[in-house]
Amino acid sequence: MVSVPFLTSAPGKVIIFGEHSAVYHKPAIAAALSLRTYLLASRDNDDTNTLFLEFPDIQFSYKWATSDLPWQLFGEHSRKRQPSADEELNPELVDALNSLLSKIDSPIQYSAAFMFLYLLVSLCEEKDVAGLTFTVRSTLPVGAGLGSSASVSVCFASAFCYLGGHIQEPTLKADDVTVKDSEQCLFIDAWALMGEKCSHGNPSGIDNAVATHGGAVMFQRMESSVPSIRTSMRNLPPLNLLLTNTKTPRSTAALVANVSKIVTEFPKPSGLILETMEAIAREAYTLMLRPFLDKQSKNRLMELIRLNHGLLVSLGVSHPNLERVKLWSDELQIGQTKLTGAGGGGCAITLIDDDAATPEKLRQLEEKYNQAGFETFKTTLGGKGVGLLTEITTITSEKLCRLHNRNEIEAAVGCSALPQWRYW
Numbered sequence: 435m436v437s438v439p440f441l442t443s444a445p446g447k448v449i450i451f452g453e454h455s456a457v458y459h460k461p462a463i464a465a466a467l468s469l470r471t472y473l474l475a476s477r478d479n480d481d482t483n484t485l486f487l488e489f490p491d492i493q494f495s496y497k498w499a500t501s502d503l504p505w506q507l508f509g510e511h512s513r514k515r516q517p518s519a520d521e522e523l524n525p526e527l528v529d530a531l532n533s534l535l536s537k538i539d540s541p542i543q544y545s546a547a548f549m550f551l552y553l554l555v556s557l558c559e560e561k562d563v564a565g566l567t568f569t570v571r572s573t574l575p576v577g578a579g580l581g582s583s584a585s586v587s588v589c590f591a592s593a594f595c596y597l598g599g600h601i602q603e604p605t606l607k608a609d610d611v612t613v614k615d616s617e618q619c620l621f622i623d624a625w626a627l628m629g630e631k632c633s634h635g636n637p638s639g640i641d642n643a644v645a646t647h648g649g650a651v652m653f654q655r656m657e658s659s660v661p662s663i664r665t666s667m668r669n670l671p672p673l674n675l676l677l678t679n680t681k682t683p684r685s686t687a688a689l690v691a692n693v694s695k696i697v698t699e700f701p702k703p704s705g706l707i708l709e710t711m712e713a714i715a716r717e718a719y720t721l722m723l724r725p726f727l728d729k730q731s732k733n734r735l736m737e738l739i740r741l742n743h744g745l746l747v748s749l750g751v752s753h754p755n756l757e758r759v760k761l762w763s764d765e766l767q768i769g770q771t772k773l774t775g776a777g778g779g780g781c782a783i784t785l786i787d788d789d790a791a792t793p794e795k796l797r798q799l800e801e802k803y804n805q806a807g808f809e810t811f812k813t814t815l816g817g818k819g820v821g822l823l824t825e826i827t828t829i830t831s832e833k834l835c836r837l838h839n840r841n842e843i844e845a846a847v848g849c850s851a852l853p854q855w856r857y858w
């Protein structure tokens with residue numbers, strides 16, 4: 435029997451090359467971020483017949499009588515299995531959850547609650563979770579292209595795999611280096627992909643893979659049930675990346691659906707665009723295998739960023755605010771900019787040209803962004819994947835909900851602040 439309270443955590447990601455083309459089986463390059471989501475499972479209420487959700491980042495607080503959930507749809511055997519990459523969502527469970535959630539009218543809250551319940555009922559029995567409170571806090575911006583949905587999905591999947599007895603406690607500390615994926619990580623990743631399917635119909639799996647395994651990868655989705663290829667990129671060259679959030683809201687589900695429409699209606703040109711994106715990601719991979727980039731390679735990488743962004747624009751996934759981020763960094767000749775994640779708003783990355791970007795120019799750029807209401811981030815790439823923290827004495831759901839900002843969340847429960855975190 436697992437003892438509560440405990441926390442799970444998973445990082446967000448930045449896609450450097452290959453968003454959208456990743457859905458169409460093309461290779462993409464992404465790295466874990468130091469910004470993370472934290473999920474606390476605790477017994478903060480006396481009522482053992484109820485399940486409580488606290489998701490303050492999206493202003494959502496909810497509860498269900500545990501007996502109202504459709505536990506009967508799964509037996510012990512189906513809870514223990516690892517879903518294959520092409521497994522579709524269970525239609526009976528989808529129907530049951532749709533009726534249960536019919537009163538929630540915010541799409542953001544609906545999709546979070548739907549993912550939560552889908553994974554919970556798929557992985558746990560009623561007795562495992564009755565009376566528990568689940569609280570989510572994230573240092574990632576919600577729905578901004580940095581993989582917030584996948585990091586939440588990995589937090590849910592790992593917590594429910596653990597509560598359901600499908601995986602053991604992890605043992606790796608932050609500094610331990612591993613070369614082989616653990617079986618437990620593969621199990622969590624497979625279920626987190628099902629969670630991403632709850633969030634949008636056709637995920638490539640790159641976001642949940644990075645949130646589960648951490649580090650930096652070249653990722654390629656395969657056809658049918660063949661597992662995706664994940665090639666770890668251990669010695670990523672130091673990249674001076676500026677991350678800018680336009681704060682323009684968008685949803686990955688809608689953007690992926692729009693691209694799918696273009697791919698269906700214009701198969702030939704869109705096919706060529708996707709092939710070009712593949713060529714870009716492959717060349718970038720070769721360049722990024724070198725531990726240090728010489729000037730010529732760095733310039734080539736910047737050109738590839740520019741080309742990749744242009745192709746994403748042609749697929750219709752940019753936004754005037756993303757173009758503003760690019761225009762202003764182009765005007766000041768800071769480096770090359772592309773949107774990251776699903777686009778349509780959210781974040782852009784700028785690969786900074788260290789020779790051209792003087793501190794004064796960077797200051798001017800940040801000032802322009804601030805005036806437009808954009809937020810810039812400093813974050814490190816390639817951090818740890820999914821983790822667990824047990825023996826918590828000081829944090830309760832109420833305290834976690836009350837934390838005001840990223841720094842407070844990191845200080846209270848963060849992977850960077852607490853060496854007691856272990857990783858699967």
Ligand SMILES: Nc1ncnc2c1ncn2[C@@H]1O[C@H](COP(=O)(O)OP(=O)(O)OP(=O)(O)O)[C@@H](O)[C@H]1O
Pocket residue numbers: 471489491492541542543544545546547570571572575576577578579580581582583584586633641684685686687774775776777
């Ligand atoms: N802190 C959070 N608390 C609760 N739910 C969250 C949180 N962060 C994200 N979510 C869920 O994930 C959804 C956002 O997912 P979406 O895929 O649209 O954006 P993203 O994952 O940030 O970007 P991308 O998929 O482009 O990387 C939200 O609508 C919400 O349902």
Ligand SMILES: C[C@@](O)(CCO)CC(=O)[O-]
Pocket residue numbers: 449452453454455456457579581636637638639640641686690775776
């Ligand atoms: C747009 C997309 O390529 C990345 C979203 O972070 C979708 C996916 O790969 O699942």
Ligand SMILES: [Mg+2]
Pocket residue numbers: 581582583584633641686
């Ligand atoms: Mg997402």
